[in-house]
Amino acid sequence: MIILASASPRREELLHLITDDFKVVVSCVDEDAQIADAKKLVRFLAEKKAADVARSNPHDVVIGADTVVEAGGEIFGKPAGLADARRMIGAMSGQTHFVHTGVCVIKGDVRVSEVCSTAVTFNTVGKEELEHYLRTEDIMDKAGAYAIQGGAAKFIARIEGCFFNVVGLPVSKLYQILQRFNEKQVM
Numbered sequence: 001m002i003i004l005a006s007a008s009p010r011r012e013e014l015l016h017l018i019t020d021d022f023k024v025v026v027s028c029v030d031e032d033a034q035i036a037d038a039k040k041l042v043r044f045l046a047e048k049k050a051a052d053v054a055r056s057n058p059h060d061v062v063i064g065a066d067t068v069v070e071a072g073g074e075i076f077g078k079p080a081g082l083a084d085a086r087r088m089i090g091a092m093s094g095q096t097h098f099v100h101t102g103v104c105v106i107k108g109d110v111r112v113s114e115v116c117s118t119a120v121t122f123n124t125v126g127k128e129e130l131e132h133y134l135r136t137e138d139i140m141d142k143a144g145a146y147a148i149q150g151g152a153a154k155f156i157a158r159i160e161g162c163f164f165n166v167v168g169l170p171v172s173k174l175y176q177i178l179q180r181f182n183e184k185q186v187m
């Protein structure tokens, strides 16, 4: 059985693009980590989430993931509040940033972790547009305080890499990892 160790409805929706044969078990890990490198951070947290659920489900294939935005040398997770969200989108306005998602798949002793990065370029977001966006989108549970799959779509000038990675799961990369588990007969 495949288990998605995530409370994210986006990740659940995205995993359905690969298979309908899975269940969700939410991990209860502390996401505070003192890691300054964004790629190392998402890998660490994806592993932590997957390992937490794998401990009590040793015979299942457990998937964990974590997404952050890296913009101008800063790492943006979920905003702490409206002011933080305003600051994050302000920093990304008219600029290119990276969205990194770590994904970890564990079954018993076998563990595969990967990081997928997507470059996203925002058009300049005007003050009024920004305030309207903050009023109308549920951004508090999104890394970088935006949803590319939602109202932020209108700010996107260009993306390079996997779109689904930005939404929280690098679907094609995860598919390849799961195929490897299948070939090794560990699924």
Ligand SMILES: Cc1cn([C@H]2C[C@H](O)[C@@H](COP(=O)(O)OP(=O)(O)OP(=O)(O)O)O2)c(=O)[nH]c1=O
Binding pocket: 005, 006, 007, 008, 010, 011, 026, 027, 049, 065, 066, 067, 068, 069, 078, 099, 141, 142, 143, 144, 146, 147, 148, 149, 166, 167, 168
């Ligand atoms: C940048 C971006 C992020 N996101 C979301 C994906 C993730 O759900 C969230 C980042 O938070 P995460 O901490 O990676 O995930 P989560 O807390 O939602 O779920 P869990 O830890 O239980 O797996 O931001 C979007 O939905 N759209 C976007 O455009």
